[in-house]
Amino acid sequence: MNYKVELIDLRARYAEERKKILKILDTTLKRGNLILTPELEDLENKISRYTGSKFCLGLNSGTDALMMSLWACGIKKNDEVITSSLSFVASAGSIAHLGAKPIFVDVNDDLNINPDLIESCITKKTKAILPVHWTGRMCDMDKISKIAKKHNLIIIEDAAQGMGSFYKGRHAGSYSKVAAFSAHPLKNLNGIGDSGFITTNSKDIYEKIKLYRNHGLAGRDVVKIFGVNSRMDVVNAQIIKFRLTKLKTIIKKRKMNVQLYKKYLKTNKVKIIPDKKYESNSYVMFITICENRDGLKKYLEKHKIQSLVYYGTPLHKHIASKQYNIKSNLKNSELLSSKVLALPHHQNIKKNDIIYVCKKINEFYEK
Numbered sequence: 001m002n003y004k005v006e007l008i009d010l011r012a013r014y015a016e017e018r019k020k021i022l023k024i025l026d027t028t029l030k031r032g033n034l035i036l037t038p039e040l041e042d043l044e045n046k047i048s049r050y051t052g053s054k055f056c057l058g059l060n061s062g063t064d065a066l067m068m069s070l071w072a073c074g075i076k077k078n079d080e081v082i083t084s085s086l087s088f089v090a091s092a093g094s095i096a097h098l099g100a101k102p103i104f105v106d107v108n109d110d111l112n113i114n115p116d117l118i119e120s121c122i123t124k125k126t127k128a129i130l131p132v133h134w135t136g137r138m139c140d141m142d143k144i145s146k147i148a149k150k151h152n153l154i155i156i157e158d159a160a161q162g163m164g165s166f167y168k169g170r171h172a173g174s175y176s177k178v179a180a181f182s183a184h185p186l187k188n189l190n191g192i193g194d195s196g197f198i199t200t201n202s203k204d205i206y207e208k209i210k211l212y213r214n215h216g217l218a219g220r221d222v223v224k225i226f227g228v229n230s231r232m233d234v235v236n237a238q239i240i241k242f243r244l245t246k247l248k249t250i251i252k253k254r255k256m257n258v259q260l261y262k263k264y265l266k267t268n269k270v271k272i273i274p275d276k277k278y279e280s281n282s283y284v285m286f287i288t289i290c291e292n293r294d295g296l297k298k299y300l301e302k303h304k305i306q307s308l309v310y311y312g313t314p315l316h317k318h319i320a321s322k323q324y325n326i327k328s329n330l331k332n333s334e335l336l337s338s339k340v341l342a343l344p345h346h347q348n349i350k351k352n353d354i355i356y357v358c359k360k361i362n363e364f365y366e367k
C-alpha cells in the first residue's frame with residue numbers, strides 16, 4: 001500500500017539524519033572495536049543521567065531487558081508476577097520464560113493496569129508486579145508502590161515505551177528495583193535495529209545483569225555463572241547517544257501532534273485519553289478509543305491513511321495463555337482491545353497531514 005500518511009515514517013527520519021548517521025557509522029567502523037567498548041559505557045552513563053538512575057546496562061532488546069530484570073530479581077519457576085492484560089507480548093513472555101506465571105490484571109480507561117484490582121490477585125506465590133507504561137503514559141505508581149510495600153513485592157517496570165516519561169516529576173524507572181527499556185526502531189529513543197537497556201539503583205542487580213549479558217564472564221577466561229549473549233552493539237550505542245540529544249525535542253513535537261489532533265477532531269466517537277496533571281507522557285504511540293473502529297480503519301485505508309491496532313487481542317486471550325486456564329474476566333481489556341486505534345504520529349509528520357487525517361475521521365462519523 002502506498003500511503004499518503006503513514007503511521008510512523010522512519011524514512012523521513014533517515015532523510016533528516018542521514019549525514020550524521022553515516023558519519024557515526026564511518027567513525028565507529030573505522031575504529032574497528034565493536035563490542036563492549038568505552039563508547040557503550042559512555043551511553044550507559046548518559047542514560048543514567050537522563051533517567052536519574054545510578055546504573056544502566058545496554059542490552060540486545062527490551063525483551064531481554066525484561067527477562068534479565070526478572071531473573072536478577074530472583075523470579076523463578078512457579079512464582080507469580082502481576083502484569084497488565086493489555087500490552088505487547090514481551091511483558092508476559094519474559095515472565096513465562098523464567099517458568100513463572102503471568103497474572104493478568106484488567107486495565108483502566110487510560111489503557112494502563114488498574115491498581116485497584118491488583119490486591120485481589122495477590123497470592124502466596126506472588127513475587128513481583130510488572131506495570132507497563134503503555135504508549136509512554138506512566139501507570140499510577142503511587143498506588144502500585146503502596147501495594148508492593150504492603151505485600152513485600154518487588155516492582156519491575158516495563159518501561160519499554162517509557163524513555164522521556166515522567167510521573168510526579170520522576171522519570172520512568174524511578175519507582176522500581178529495576179526497569180526495562182527498549183530502543184527498538186519504533187520507540188522514541190531508538191537504534192537502527194534491536195536494542196534495549198535496563199536502569200537500576202541497585203549495585204547488586206547491576207552486577208548480576210552485567211555478568212549475565214556477557215556469558216557470565218568476569219574476565220576473558222573466568223566464567224562465574226552461565227549467562228547469555230545480550231549486549232548492545234557499539235554502532236547502535238553511538239547512534240542512540242546521538243539521538244538522546246534530540247529526545248526532548250522529539251517528545252515536544254509528539255505532544256504537539258496530540259494537541260493538533262485534539263484541535264481538529266470534531267467527533268465524540270473518537271476518544272483521546274486525557275493526560276493527568278502529574279504525568280508527562282512521551283507519546284511513543286498515539287492510541288485513541290474509537291466507536292466502529294474497524295469501519296474507521298477501513299475508511300482511512302481507502303483514503304491512504306495508515307492506522308494500526310495495538311492490540312486487538314488482550315494477552316490472556318492468546319493461544320499461548322491457554323495453559324493458564326484464566327477464568328477471571330478482564331472486561332475492560334476485552335472491550336478496549338476492540339476499540340483501540342493508533343493514528344499517524346511521529347516527529348516528522350506535517351501539520352497538514354494531521355489535519356487531513358482529522359478531516360477524514362470527522363467525515364467518516366458524519367456519514
Ligand SMILES: *Cc1c(COP(=O)(O)O)cnc(C)c1O
Pocket residue numbers: 061062063064087088090091132133134158160161181182183184194195196
Ligand atoms: C517494544 C516493547 C517491548 C519489547 O521491546 P523489544 O526491544 O522490541 O524487545 C516490551 N514491552 C513493551 C510494552 C513494548 O512496547
